[in-house]
Amino acid sequence: xxxxxxxxxxxxxxxxxxxxxxxxxxxxxxxxxxxxxxxxxxxxxxxxxxxxxxxxxxxxxxxxxxxxxxx
Numbered sequence: 001x002x003x004x005x006x007x008x009x010x011x012x013x014x015x016x017x018x019x020x021x022x023x024x025x026x027x028x029x030x031x032x033x034x035x036x037x038x039x040x041x042x043x044x045x046x047x048x049x050x051x052x053x054x055x056x057x058x059x060x061x062x063x064x065x066x067x068x069x070x071x
Contacts, residue, residue, distance in 0.1 A: 005013070
């Protein structure tokens with residue numbers, strides 16, 4: 001004997017099926033948005049090199065060798 005589904009049961013089954021289909025699509029869209037954002041950030045960093053900041057003495061801001069430790 002087959003069991004008859006009520007309208008509420010059918011709507012619940014349909015909603016569950018739609019959620020199973022839509023969930024990967026939402027995740028996929030979110031991942032695509034993150035990829036686009038990261039690509040845009042990477043392009044802005046590679047296309048705009050930073051200039052060296054001049055120091056007051058006009059020399060390169062390199063670290064000076066440490067002086068020997070006192071005995």
